[in-house]
Amino acid sequence: MIRIYRQLLVAQIQAAAQYRIQAVLWMLFSIIRPVIFLAAWTAVSAAQGGSVGGYTTSDFAAYYIALTIVGHLTTAWNSFEFEFEVRQGKLSPKLLRPLHPLHYSVVENLIWKVTTFLPLMLVCLVIALTFQVRWSGEWWHLALFVPSIVLAAALSFMIGWVVATATFWLQRINTVNTLLQRTSFIFAGQIAPLSLMPTALQVVSYSLPFAYVLAIPAEILRGGVTLERGLLYLVGQAVWLGLSIVAFRFAWRAGLREYSAVGA
Amino acid sequence: MIRYLRMFRAFAASEFQFEMEYRGNFYLSIFEMFLVIGTSIGAVLIMFGHTTTMNGWTLPEMIVLLGVYYLIQGGVNLVFSPSFERLMEHVRVGTLDFHLLKPVNVQFLVSTRHLRVVRAADLVLGLVVVIVGLLQVGAQIGVAQSLLFALSLFFGVMLVYSLLLGLVTLSFWFVRVENLLAIFWAFTEAGRFPVDVYPLWLRVSLSTIVPIGIAVTAPANAIAGRMDAVGVALLGAGTVLAVGIASALWRRGLKSYTGASA
Numbered sequence: 001m002i003r004i005y006r007q008l009l010v011a012q013i014q015a016a017a018q019y020r021i022q023a024v025l026w027m028l029f030s031i032i033r034p035v036i037f038l039a040a041w042t043a044v045s046a047a048q049g050g051s052v053g054g055y056t057t058s059d060f061a062a063y064y065i066a067l068t069i070v071g072h073l074t075t076a077w078n079s080f081e082f083e084f085e086v087r088q089g090k091l092s093p094k095l096l097r098p099l100h101p102l103h104y105s106v107v108e109n110l111i112w113k114v115t116t117f118l119p120l121m122l123v124c125l126v127i128a129l130t131f132q133v134r135w136s137g138e139w140w141h142l143a144l145f146v147p148s149i150v151l152a153a154a155l156s157f158m159i160g161w162v163v164a165t166a167t168f169w170l171q172r173i174n175t176v177n178t179l180l181q182r183t184s185f186i187f188a189g190q191i192a193p194l195s196l197m198p199t200a201l202q203v204v205s206y207s208l209p210f211a212y213v214l215a216i217p218a219e220i221l222r223g224g225v226t227l228e229r230g231l232l233y234l235v236g237q238a239v240w241l242g243l244s245i246v247a248f249r250f251a252w253r254a255g256l257r258e259y260s261a262v263g264a
Numbered sequence: 265m266i267r268y269l270r271m272f273r274a275f276a277a278s279e280f281q282f283e284m285e286y287r288g289n290f291y292l293s294i295f296e297m298f299l300v301i302g303t304s305i306g307a308v309l310i311m312f313g314h315t316t317t318m319n320g321w322t323l324p325e326m327i328v329l330l331g332v333y334y335l336i337q338g339g340v341n342l343v344f345s346p347s348f349e350r351l352m353e354h355v356r357v358g359t360l361d362f363h364l365l366k367p368v369n370v371q372f373l374v375s376t377r378h379l380r381v382v383r384a385a386d387l388v389l390g391l392v393v394v395i396v397g398l399l400q401v402g403a404q405i406g407v408a409q410s411l412l413f414a415l416s417l418f419f420g421v422m423l424v425y426s427l428l429l430g431l432v433t434l435s436f437w438f439v440r441v442e443n444l445l446a447i448f449w450a451f452t453e454a455g456r457f458p459v460d461v462y463p464l465w466l467r468v469s470l471s472t473i474v475p476i477g478i479a480v481t482a483p484a485n486a487i488a489g490r491m492d493a494v495g496v497a498l499l500g501a502g503t504v505l506a507v508g509i510a511s512a513l514w515r516r517g518l519k520s521y522t523g524a525s526a
Contacts, residue, residue, distance in 0.1 A: 025443050028450045035466070036454050043319040043461045044311055052314045131461045175292040182303045191307040196314060 006096075006098060008107040016111050018207060027116045030072035031123055033190060038064035038131060041192070053196045059222070061131035063193050065124050066221040067214060072120050073113055074136025074153045074213050076160035078105050079167075079177055086167045086259070102161060137223020144230045148217045151237040156213040158244035165248065169254030183208070193224075209240040271368070273374055281377040293382040301389050304330055304456060319461050324400035326458075329484035330394030332417065333455045336479050338386025339421045340428070346378040348432045352442070352445070355435045360521060371514055375429065398487065405487065412486040412496050419496070419503040420479030426503070426510035427475055436517035448474060455480040475506070 016023060041060045045052050055063070085091045094101045127133075163180055166173050185191065187201070188210035194202055205211045216233045219225050225233065283290055308330060312323040321329070339440040351374045354360040363373050398405060431448060435441045459467055459477030470477035482499055485491040 022443055025447055028447055032450050032453055036457060039459050039462045039466070040311060040318065044315045047315045047317050047319070069493070130465065175296055178296045178299060182299050186303050186306055191310055197310060198313065201310075234509075 004103070005107065008104065009111070012107045012111045013115075016115055020115075023112060023116050024119050026112075027120055027123075030075060030120065031127075032067055034068040034071060037191065038127070042131065050264050055193060055196065057138070058132055059224075060133040061128065061133035062135055062222045063132075063218060063224070065128055065133055066218040067189065068124055068127070069120070070149060070152065070214055070217045070221065072116070073149055074156040074217075075113070076109065076153075076157045078109075078160040079164035079173060080156070081083065081105075082161075082164035083167045083171075083173050087171060087212070093140060095145045105161075106157070113153075113241065135223060136222070141220060141223040141225075141230070142226060144227075145221045146236070148220050148230075148234055148237060151234065151241055152217045155209060155241045155244060157208060157238060158241065158248055159213070159264045162244055162248050162251055165251040165255045168258045184210040184214070187211060188213060189218065193219070206236075209244065212237045234259075265489045268368075268372060275377055276379055276381070280385045283381045290382050294315050294385045297385055297389055299336060299491050301330075301393060303391070319458060321458055324397050324402075324403075325484065327397030327400065328394050328487055329397075329480060330456060331395075332420075332483045333398055334386055334390035334393065335417065335479045335483075336390075336420050336424060336455070336476070337452065338383050338390050340424050341380060342383040342385065343376055343379055344425050344428055346380045347375055348428055350374075350378050351432055352435045353439060360396065370518065371429075371511060375425070394487075401488065408493075409487060409489060412491065412493065413483050416486045416491070416496050416499055417483040418485055420475075422477040422503045423506055426506040429510040430513055433514045433517040436520050452476045458484070515526045 038060060041052070041055075041064070042057055045055070045060060046059045050057055052060075082091075085094070091101070094104075159180075163173065163176060166176050168177065187205040187208050189205070191197075194205050194211060194215050197205060205215070212233070216237065220230055220233065304524055305327065308326050311318065312326070316322065316325065351360070354363065354374075360374075363377075365371065427448070428445075431441060431444050434444065434514070451470065454462065454466070454470055454474075455476040459470055459481045462470060462477075467477065478499070482491060482495075486496060
């Protein structure tokens with residue numbers, strides 16, 4: 001398995017090197033939304049005399065910069081490509097290979113994140129300077145962030161794949177994707193840090209998987225959680241990851257039986 | 265002029281028939297739009313749960329602004345972006361030849377030939393949101409103010425149009441410009457808040473490079489009575505200038521088009 005992955009990595013790095021500019025441009029999508037909401041919250045905070053519900057202006061900056069980094073590292077675009085592959089019948093040759101199509105996607109995803117990380121950090125630095133960020137974390141926040149971001153990226157990736165399998169039944173999953181994105185928009189902590197949401201929405205947020213992808217790792221990176229709470233969050237992430245893997249296996253097996261190999 | 269309007273009506277009718285072939289998809293798109301606008305309003309409501317103003321904008325004014333944002337996006341996505349998508353394809357494949365042979369203004373043809381009819385729903389929904397916001401504002405809105413609003417909305421759409429035309433024209437020289445357009449779409453999201461919220465560097469890039477900031481904020485300002493006739497006139501002058509530059513660029517680009525078999 002490790003040998004296979006090493007080969008795939010080399011191949012993907014070569015492929016990625018052809019589209020350097022494109023890779024950096026797509027990075028903008030990770031950045032723009034958090035910056036927009038950061039600017040809006042900064043204005044709200046200014047109207048309220050510098051702090052809203054325990055968040056100062058520089059806390060907002062720290063949260064949204066953390067959210068930018070987390071959002072970037074957890075991006076998963078499988079369902080878009082997968083829909084295309086199913087409709088065009090391009091999935092069929094992939095199914096004949098001895099390796100599950102998921103693994104190609106893992107490597108592709110990893111390479112993109114690694115190659116765009118440096119430019120992303122540069123942009124984050126500019127944002128940090130513009131919004132006078134202050135980091136209020138401890139060293140263990142960073143230690144906790146490492147497993148948290150790995151779990152979050154894996155969870156987001158698996159959610160993407162579970163949704164992608166819907167293609168087997170629906171052929172076009174635009175609407176499913178929009179539904180997913182808008183749910184995540186509300187409940188993942190993009191609009192506001194979770195503790196600033198109305199209580200009812202907070203309850204929903206903590207019971208859906210989306211916050212475990214974005215808001216929770218971002219809060220950990222910002223240094224906004226106690227150690228106990230942070231560990232509890234990690235457990236939550238692990239549980240959701242486990243559930244999503246089970247769901248994927250189930251949906252994949254059922255979906256393949258449904259697959260009619262369009263165009264083949 | 266009448267001839268062009270009639271042509272546009274023919275384009276719209278044929279595209280409508282085409283779209284109705286995929287009825288399920290049509291209704292789903294409308295459902296998606298409800299979802300998108302609903303969640304966007306939700307976001308604004310959550311923020312205003314913590315404050316009564318944001319940079320001097322009240323909640324009802326923000327709702328109006330959001331409505332304008334979807335109006336402009338709807339207008340652009342209804343006509344210009346589907347047409348321009350085809351145009352880029354025509355340039356790449358070389359089939360623009362067929363358009364050039366027709367006895368009409370080519371710029372008109374490539375800008376309006378294709379419509380995504382379902383996006384008209386965005387216009388309707390955006391308008392509903394604007395009206396709901398206005399009812400909340402509660403102020404008496406006079407004829408003059410409505411006129412200024414309509415004018416600045418039109419100028420806003422044309423500003424975005426001229427930018428899009430300019431970007432798409434680049435495809436005559438650089439065959440792949442989809443990435444530039446992708447950046448443009450990424451930036452448009454910033455239109456959901458008034459442009460004065462953003463830090464200077466972002467405001468400059470939003471209002472000059474990507475005029476969406478102006479396009480959305482100006483009509484919302486006009487209806488809230490914060491923009492007078494002089495402001496709208498200035499916006500109009502800027503729009504005429506922008507459309508002029510974009511059209512000139514388009515003509516330059518067309519000259520360097522070499523055709524399919526050349």
